[in-house]
Amino acid sequence: MNLFTIAAQGAQAAQNQLSVSAGNIANQQTAGYSRQAITQTSSVVSNLGNGVKTSDASRITDQTLNQALWHTQSAVGYYQSLNSWGTSLEKVISSSTTQPSTLLTSFFNSVSALTTQPDSTAYRQQLISSATSLANGLSQTSQNLADQQTSIGQQQQSTLVQVNQLSSQIADLNQQISRLGAGAESNSLQDQRDQQVKTLSGLIAISVEKSDTGSYTLTTQGATLVAGNQAAVISSSTDTEGNVQLQSRMGQTSSTLSTAMGGQLGALYDYQQQVLSPLQTRVTGLMHSVSEQVNNTLASGYDLQGEQGKALFTVSTDSAGVARLATTDLTPAQLGLSLDKTTPANGGNLTTLSGLQTTSGFTEQATAITSQLALANSQSSNQLAVATAVNQQWQQQRDNLSAVNKDEEAVNLQTYLQSYQANMKVMSVGNQLFSELLTLFS
Template sequence: MSMYNIALSGAMANQAAMNITAQNTANMNTDGYTRKVVNQATVVYGSQAGGVTVESIRRVSDQAAVERLRTASQEMQYAQAYMSGMQNIENLLGMEGLNLNSGFSELFAAIDEATISPESLVYRTQIIASADNLASRFNGIMSQLETQLNSLVQQQETTVSTINSQLENIADLNAQIRDASGQGKDISGYQDALDLQLAELSKSIGVNVLQNQDGTVELSTKSGQPLVVGNNVATIEKNLSAGGQFNTDLQLTFNGQTSTLQSPKGGELGAFDKLKDEQYLPLMDDINAIAVGFADAMNEILATGTDLNGDSPGKALFSYDPSNPAGSLSVTGISAEELALSIDGNAGDGSIATAMSELASQPIRIDGRDINVFDAYSEILGTIGIATSQAQANYETATISINEAQTARDSVSAVSSNEEAANLMMYMNAYEANMKVIATANQMFDTVLNSF
C-alpha cells in the first residue's frame, strides 16, 4: 500500500473522529445523550499493515448504570407522588375551618354554658348552632377527601394514557432500531431515545427490561406481565366492571388476552394505589366512625331527658345516612325548646346537659372500641403526621439515590468538555500530520515526473 493511500486513510479516519468529537460537544447539554467514541483499526493487506480504518462508532454506556438510574427514577416518582398525597391530607386535616377538635370544643363550651341556665333559649340555640357547625366540619372534611380522591383517580387515568403512548413509542423505536441495524446504519441515536423513553415510562410504572443483542428491548411489569414483546404492545385501561366511586382497578390487554394488572405496579401507579388503599379509604372510615359514635352518644343521652314542653323521650340532635355518616351528618329539625336537657322537665334542671358535657372527657364507643372523641381525632392527626414525615424522609432518600445514580451514569456516558477538547487536538494533529504526508507524497511524485 502506497504512502499516499496510507496517509489518506489516516486523514479520513481522523476526520471521522473529529466529526464524532464535534457531535459529542454539540450535544453536551442534551438530555439523555450518550457520548460516542471512534474505534480505529489497522488495515492489513496480506502480511503487511497499511493504513487505518474506522472499525466502529461505539456508545460509551454502562447498562448497569443505566438500569440503576431507571430504577432510581421509578422510586423517585413513587416517593414524590406519595409524599404529595400525604401532604394534601395533612394540610386538609389541619385547616382551621375543618379541624374536628375545634368543633368539639365549641359544642362542649356551648353545652357547659347551658348547664348554668338550662331553661335559657339563648343557650339552647347556641348548642344547636354549635352542633350544626360541627356537622359542617364533618361534611367539609369528607367532601374534601372525596375531592382529593377523585383527583387521584383522574391522575391515574392521565398516567395510564401516558403509559400507553410510551409503550407505543418504545415499540416504534424497536422497529427503527431493527431496520437500521439490519442496514448496517448507526443506531446510537435511537438507543439514546429508547433509554429516555424507558426512563420516562419507569416514572409511571415499574418495568423489567430485557436487552436484545440487536439493541431492541422487551418489557414486562414487575409482576412479569408482558408489555412490549416483538411487535406486540400491551394496552392498559381501567377495569370498568369493578365499579365503585373510587375505582382504580386496571386491566392489561396483550396479544388479545386481558387480565388484571397485578401488583407491584411501581412508579406513580403504585403510589396512587397505596394512597387510596392505605390512607384515603381508612381515613374516611375513621372519620365516619367518629361521626357515628359521637352522634349516637349524644342522641342516646338526649333520649333519656325531657324538653321544655314536658315531652319525653327527648328528640335526637343529629341525623346521618349510614352509608355516608360524616358526609351527611346534620342537625335534625329540633327547636331550642325541644332540647331535652333535663330529666323531669323542671326549670333549672340541667342533668342531661351535664351528662352531655361529660362526653368531653369520657370515652364513647367508636368503631368497636371505647375512646374519647378528642383522642380519636388526635390519633388520626398523629398517624397522618407520622406517615407524612416518613413520606418526606423517603422522598429525600430517593432524591439522594437518583442524584447518585445520575452521577454514576454521567461518569461513564456524559460528555466531558475537557476530554473532548483534548480529543479534538489529538485528532486534529493526526489529521494535519497525515495531510503533510499526502503533501510530501505529492511532492515526491512531482519530483519523479519532473526528472524525466
C-alpha cells in the same frame, strides 16, 4: 503513492473523530443522550507504513447501570406520588375550619359555657352554632376525601393511558432499531428508547431484557408488556364490590395484574386502598358516633318547656355517596339540658354531655384522622428521600460513563484538530516530494 494514502486515511480518521466530538458537544443538554465514540485501528497500506481506519460511532453505555437506574426510578415515582397526594390532603384536613379535633374542642367549649347559665338563650344558640360548624367541617372533610377519590380515579386512568402509549412507542423504537441494526444510524433511536423506558419505569415497575438483535423485552409482574414490535394494553375495571381489576392483553394473550404495580400507578392504588378509603371510613364513623351519642344524651334530658330533648344531629348520604353530618332545625329552647322536667333550667344533663369529650372516644377518633395521615406522609417523605438519594447515585454513575463531559470533549477537539493538521502536513510534504520527482524527469 503510499504517503498520500496514509495521510488521507489519517486526515479522514481525525475528521471523523472531530465530527463525533462535535456531535457530543451539541447534545450535551439533550435528555438521555449517551456520548458516542469511534475506535481507530491500523490498516496495512504497504510494508513501509500503515494507514488507519475507524469504526462506526458507538454509544458509551452500560446496561447494568441503566437497569439499576430504571429500578430506582420506579421507587422514586412511587414515593413521590404517595407523598404528593398525602401532603395535599393533609393541608386541607388540617385547616382550622375542617380539622376534626379543633371543631370538637370548640363544640365542647360551648357545652362547658352553658354550665354557668343553662337557661341562657345566647349560650344555647352558641352551642347550636358550634354544632353546625362541627357538622359543616366534618361534611367538608368527607367531601374533600370524596373529591380526592375522584381525582385519584382520573389520575389512574390518565397514567394507564401514559403506560400504554409509552409501551407502544418503545415497541415502535424496537422495530426501527432492529431494522437499522446496532450501528451509528440507530444510536439516536436507542437513546430515545432508553429515555422512554426510564419514563415508563417511573410509572410502573418493569424488568428489561435486551436481545442479541438489540430489541428490548419489557415485563411487569411476569406479564409481557413489550416484546419486539408488539406492546400489551393494560386496562382497568371495577367489580361489584368496588375493587379495581387490572388486565394486560397482548394479541390473544391476557394476564391479570395486581394493583401493586410499583411506580406512580402502584402508588395511586396503594394510597387509595391503604390511606384514603380508611380515612373515609374513620370520618363517617366519627359522624355517626357524634350524632348517636349526642342525640341520645339530649334525648335523656328535658328542654325549657319540660319536653323530652330532641335530636341535634342527623347523618345522611347524598346522591354521590358522600356522608354528610348536619344539624336539625332545633331551637335553643328545645335542647334537652335538664334532668328534671319540672326544673328545666337546672342543666343537670350538661355534665353527661360534657363528659362525652372524654368518654365517647370522639377525641381519639378525631385525632386518628389527622395522625394517621400525618404518619403516612412522614413515612412516605422519609422513603422518598432515601429512594431519591439512591436514584441520584445511580444517575451519577450513569452520567460519569455516558454523559458528555465538555472539558474532556474540548481536549479531544484539540487533539483531533492537531492530528488532522499533522496529516494534512504529511500530504503537503507528499505533494512537494511528488513535484520534485516530476521536476527530475522534466
